[in-house]
Amino acid sequence: MSALHTISGSPSSGLLNSCLRLVCPGDGILFIQDGVYHGSPPRLLDCVPQDNALFALREDLVARGLSDRTSDRITPVGYDGFVELTVNYDKVISWS
Amino acid sequence: MQQKSLTFITRQAPYGTNKAKLVMDFALASAVFEQKINFLFIDDGVFQLVQNQNAEFILSKTTGRALETLELYGIKKVLVDAVSLEERDLSEEDLAIPVKILKEEQVRQIAAYSDVVINL
Numbered sequence: 001m002s003a004l005h006t007i008s009g010s011p012s013s014g015l016l017n018s019c020l021r022l023v024c025p026g027d028g029i030l031f032i033q034d035g036v037y038h039g040s041p042p043r044l045l046d047c048v049p050q051d052n053a054l055f056a057l058r059e060d061l062v063a064r065g066l067s068d069r070t071s072d073r074i075t076p077v078g079y080d081g082f083v084e085l086t087v088n089y090d091k092v093i094s095w096s
Numbered sequence: 097m098q099q100k101s102l103t104f105i106t107r108q109a110p111y112g113t114n115k116a117k118l119v120m121d122f123a124l125a126s127a128v129f130e131q132k133i134n135f136l137f138i139d140d141g142v143f144q145l146v147q148n149q150n151a152e153f154i155l156s157k158t159t160g161r162a163l164e165t166l167e168l169y170g171i172k173k174v175l176v177d178a179v180s181l182e183e184r185d186l187s188e189e190d191l192a193i194p195v196k197i198l199k200e201e202q203v204r205q206i207a208a209y210s211d212v213v214i215n216l
Contacts, residue, residue: 001208018107018139021179021200022207093213 002026004089007035008096011044015095022093023052030085031056031074039070048073057082101132103210106141110159111151115216116144120162122214127169134173134206135166137195142180147192160192167193177203 005027009015016038029052031038036056038044058076061067086092106119123135137145144159151158166174176195207213
């Protein structure tokens with residue numbers, strides 16, 4: 001079973017490290033709210049295995065001026081994409 | 097009612113926020129409905145397990161009592177992340193209740209094989 005992990009705190013929250021302890025190959029990670037700061041600088045994501053897809057909520061990126069400053073590994077999604085992700089993974093694990 | 101496997105992850109220290117209590121209440125309520133429950137302590141959540149707590153001094157309820165109710169409610173899988181204990185210089189002898197200590201890979205599997213994961 002694959003999971004979508006949502007992270008809603010900034011990098012200083014330590015949530016990404018906690019999350020990575022549970023992340024399995026094939027799981028996805030979606031950054032929302034202050035979580036979108038994980039995309040800049042991109043090296044913050046070096047600790048995430050390459051086989052985990054990364055997403056960020058576009059509204060939260062735009063609001064924070066990060067649309068053009070976020071890691072290439074991150075796929076921006078809108079609210080419709082958010083809903084689609086929650087349906088496509090078997091479960092959602094939220095980190096807040 | 098269909099039985100599901102639920103994993104409750106508790107990651108906060110006991111008294112600073114009400115999150116530890118929320119996870120506990122959620123798990124006990126679910127146990128009443130005879131679901132398969134894992135209760136997993138990670139990160140600062142392991143501080144809830146430290147023995148000899150007495151929260152009367154800060155006008156709160158001591159978590160130790162609530163921990164004992166886990167067993168009364170039939171929650172047998174009380175699990176602790178070994179790494180979190182080690183990072184905080186805690187060992188099994190320091191804990192208030194009997195627990196099962198899980199290695200990194202076991203922690204990963206617990207979440208992977210649960211139908212629902214509640215994480216606070």
